[in-house]
Amino acid sequence: MAYAAEVKNIVKKFQSVTAVNDVSFSVNEGEIFGFLGPNGAGKTTLIRILTCLMKPTSGQASIRGIDVVKHPSLVRRNIGVVSQALTSDLDLTAYENLNIYGKYFDVPKKERKESIDYLLGKVDLKDRAKDLVATYSGGMRRRLEIARGLIHKPYILFLDEPTIGLDPQSRRVIWELLQKIRKETGLTIFITTHYMDEADVLCDRIGIIDYGKIVALDSPANLKRTIGGFDIIEVTLGNFGPEGMEKLKAMPFVKSVTEKDESLRIYVEDAAKSMPVLFEEFKKTGVIIEYLAIHEQTLEDVFIHYTGKTIREAETQKVNFFIGAGAPRRMPGARI
Amino acid sequence: MRALAVSERDLKRFMRNPFVIIASIFMPLMYLVIMGNSFQGELKHLPVLLVNQDSGPYSRRVVELLQALEDGPRTLEITRENDQKKAVDMVRDGFYKGVIIIPPDFSKNVVKNVEPQVGLLLDNTDSISAGSISGVVSRAMAYLKADYLAVRPDRATPQLRSIELYKKIDYDASLVPGIIVMAIFMGTTFTGAFSLVMDKFLGIHESYLSTPLTRFDLVAGTIMSGVLITTIMSIIVMIGGLMITGIKLAGGIGTLVLLLVTMVLTALGLLSMIFTVLGRADHPRIVGVLVGFLNVIFYFPSGAVYPIESLPNWLRAFAKVNPEAYAVHAFKELILKGSGFTAIRGDLMFFVAFIAFMLCLATLTFKRTM
Ligand SMILES: Nc1ncnc2c1ncn2[C@@H]1O[C@H](COP(=O)(O)OP(=O)(O)OP(=O)(O)O)[C@@H](O)[C@H]1O
Ligand SMILES: [Mg+2]
Numbered sequence: 281m282a283y284a285a286e287v288k289n290i291v292k293k294f295q296s297v298t299a300v301n302d303v304s305f306s307v308n309e310g311e312i313f314g315f316l317g318p319n320g321a322g323k324t325t326l327i328r329i330l331t332c333l334m335k336p337t338s339g340q341a342s343i344r345g346i347d348v349v350k351h352p353s354l355v356r357r358n359i360g361v362v363s364q365a366l367t368s369d370l371d372l373t374a375y376e377n378l379n380i381y382g383k384y385f386d387v388p389k390k391e392r393k394e395s396i397d398y399l400l401g402k403v404d405l406k407d408r409a410k411d412l413v414a415t416y417s418g419g420m421r422r423r424l425e426i427a428r429g430l431i432h433k434p435y436i437l438f439l440d441e442p443t444i445g446l447d448p449q450s451r452r453v454i455w456e457l458l459q460k461i462r463k464e465t466g467l468t469i470f471i472t473t474h475y476m477d478e479a480d481v482l483c484d485r486i487g488i489i490d491y492g493k494i495v496a497l498d499s500p501a502n503l504k505r506t507i508g509g510f511d512i513i514e515v516t517l518g519n520f521g522p523e524g525m526e527k528l529k530a531m532p533f534v535k536s537v538t539e540k541d542e543s544l545r546i547y548v549e550d551a552a553k554s555m556p557v558l559f560e561e562f563k564k565t566g567v568i569i570e571y572l573a574i575h576e577q578t579l580e581d582v583f584i585h586y587t588g589k590t591i592r593e594a595e596t597q598k599v600n601f602f603i604g605a606g607a608p609r610r611m612p613g614a615r616i
Numbered sequence: 617m618r619a620l621a622v623s624e625r626d627l628k629r630f631m632r633n634p635f636v637i638i639a640s641i642f643m644p645l646m647y648l649v650i651m652g653n654s655f656q657g658e659l660k661h662l663p664v665l666l667v668n669q670d671s672g673p674y675s676r677r678v679v680e681l682l683q684a685l686e687d688g689p690r691t692l693e694i695t696r697e698n699d700q701k702k703a704v705d706m707v708r709d710g711f712y713k714g715v716i717i718i719p720p721d722f723s724k725n726v727v728k729n730v731e732p733q734v735g736l737l738l739d740n741t742d743s744i745s746a747g748s749i750s751g752v753v754s755r756a757m758a759y760l761k762a763d764y765l766a767v768r769p770d771r772a773t774p775q776l777r778s779i780e781l782y783k784k785i786d787y788d789a790s791l792v793p794g795i796i797v798m799a800i801f802m803g804t805t806f807t808g809a810f811s812l813v814m815d816k817f818l819g820i821h822e823s824y825l826s827t828p829l830t831r832f833d834l835v836a837g838t839i840m841s842g843v844l845i846t847t848i849m850s851i852i853v854m855i856g857g858l859m860i861t862g863i864k865l866a867g868g869i870g871t872l873v874l875l876l877v878t879m880v881l882t883a884l885g886l887l888s889m890i891f892t893v894l895g896r897a898d899h900p901r902i903v904g905v906l907v908g909f910l911n912v913i914f915y916f917p918s919g920a921v922y923p924i925e926s927l928p929n930w931l932r933a934f935a936k937v938n939p940e941a942y943a944v945h946a947f948k949e950l951i952l953k954g955s956g957f958t959a960i961r962g963d964l965m966f967f968v969a970f971i972a973f974m975l976c977l978a979t980l981t982f983k984r985t986m
Contacts, residue, residue: 328986331826333822333825333826333985333986334986335985353828356826356827356828357828359826361823361826363822363823363826365819367819367820367822367823369625369629371628371629371632371633372625372628380621380625381823381824383620384618384621384622384824384827385827385828386618386828412632425823428823
């Protein structure tokens with residue numbers, strides 16, 4: 281069986297930046313495949329290559345076995361796209377937006393009308409269908425654009441950070457919507473995000489992308505499992521030196537220890553059982569516990585494990601980089 | 617057909633934001649009113665100083681002639697001044713457009729017949745007024761000559777008589793073909809390629825570049841809606857222009873049809889030309905600069921305000937490829953003279969060739985990727 285999407289050694293360079301750096305993966309038919317990465321990781325660039333909006337510098341990519349560079353017009357008939365920026369026409373009503381978009385795909389009139397009715401119901405915009413999109417909220421506009429991406433019954437739907445800028449409630453609505461559509465139609469969904477919870481809840485498989493490279497790729501559960509340790513004890517310690525560190529790492533239940541600024545992250549199998557032993561040890565050696573928190577492994581930890589930083593840090597770095605010398609070239613659709 | 621969907625989207629958006637269309641109808645009409653009244657025929661009320669240093673009889677005759685100019689066509693507004701130096705200073709400081717000086721020996725020289733001269737000092741920074749003053753004063757002097765030299769018919773001053781071939785056309789009426797072309801030009805700058813530039817600028821183009829729309833669909837679709845909007849605009853401007861100037865269309869239904877054809881072809885020609893120029897632009901500021909430039913280089917050497925025949929050679933050569941020149945010619949023939957098809961056949965043929973060439977170029981240079 282052909283893959284829904286197959287990517288082999290894709291590289292995309294802009295002047296000095298390598299936005300996508302030798303990426304390979306494949307998406308199975310009917311799955312929700314996610315790309316998780318901070319700002320500037322190369323998510324949008326990758327989607328643009330797969331949706332024939334940009335040509336790769338090198339490498340191959342195909343949708344349903346059709347090469348995106350050689351047969352772009354054939355690929356375009358098979359894909360639906362919800363881009364990162366909001367792109368519906370503000371001066372048109374929701375109905376008009378969908379109707380005209382359907383015409384771009386030569387969807388026959390009767391079928392178009394049925395599709396619009398069905399999709400407007402699905403995204404819960406039926407009673408606002410005749411209102412100008414200019415009067416919509418961000419979440420409503422995003423739902424409309426998801427409907428628009430489905431008007432021609434595509435084989436695969438691409439969504440680039442579809443919940444960015446939405447409140448938790450609206451985000452959940454969109455997750456449920458996507459899951460429902462997938463269940464009903466068997467649609468393949470390719471989504472990018474920089475929200476951990478979104479990737480975790482929604483995706484069957486996730487690729488973690490940083491600086492244009494895939495650093496890990498698996499199901500959320502497997503990703504969490506492979507980094508080992510099930511609980512994390514985060515502590516800030518006083519009177520704690522390299523010797524103490526050696527001892528800590530040597531303890532049988534400690535899987536690994538990572539240092540971050542002032543605090544330590546101690547990966548253990550079971551926090552409830554290990555804590556008393558740890559406390560005892562600290563007391564014996566005169567170590568003072570200044571701060572302590574326990575949490576279960578999340579994708580955030582997976583991200584830290586593979587990239588050495590939190591996704592928020594990665595974003596701050598990016599922002600600092602932007603503020604630094606030389607403004608970046610205006611990037612269409614970089615913001616919402 | 618997909619291109620029609622592109623047009624439909626474009627038209628709907630314009631219908632929801634009619635301001636720019638209304639402004640673009642209003643502006644050429646304002647231009648007609650302002651231009652038509654600013655340059656109405658000869659200049660009037662030009663302030664000049666008169667320094668009369670001669671007390672003889674002939675200088676009085678000169679003053680009488682100048683006064684006749686002041687009272688009759690009101691070309692001049694004369695103020696007397698005795699101090700020649702002060703008069704010259706006042707012209708230099710811009711209070712007057714010129715000084716007419718009658719020297720002390722003027723009457724004597726007339727009697728002796730040794731080339732009597734009147735001094736004329738003009739503010740050359742305002743060349744139009746200067747030319748006009750110099751013209752009327754020389755004419756007055758010619759009358760003076762005629763008074764005294766009437767006995768010598770071989771020296772009689774030649775008289776100028778202009779012959780009106782068509783019914784008398786006022787200056788502001790002759791501007792009407794020009795403002796129709798101006799309306800078409802304006803229409804073609806905010807429709808057509810500009811719609812796509814705005815989409816690019818707003819990042820909206822991403823939504824349709826991932827659809828099966830071809831380059832041709834996009835180019836043809838936006839040009840079609842542009843032609844429709846622009847033609848409607850130019851019809852309204854023409855009706856407004858005819859109402860303001862009071863001209864009645866000379867021809868019948870045939871002329872109306874030809875007018876419509878000329879409007880559509882002009883709109884198509886300009887739209888496809890601008891598409892070629894702007895196909896790759898991604899910022900409205902680029903459009904602003906280019907459009908302002910194109911407007912000047914096409915409008916002024918088009919015959920809309922100044923006859924092409926009087927332009928220097930190189931500009932006349934440019935007018936041969938200037939689409940607006942053909943449009944102005946055709947509209948002049950149809951509106952001012954009521955001519956038929958034969959008079960504008962050349963113009964229409966030019967447009968057909970021009971459109972075919974520009975449409976190909978526009979489609980080829982248009983970039984469909986992001
Ligand atoms: N058109 C372009 N010209 C030059 N550089 C670009 C262009 N588009 C993207 N880049 C660069 O490529 C890198 C990846 O950008 P991309 O937009 O793919 O990131 P992203 O993962 O989608 O980020 P975000 O979460 O902010 O949307 C960035 O460093 C960016 O500056
Ligand atoms: Mg992005």
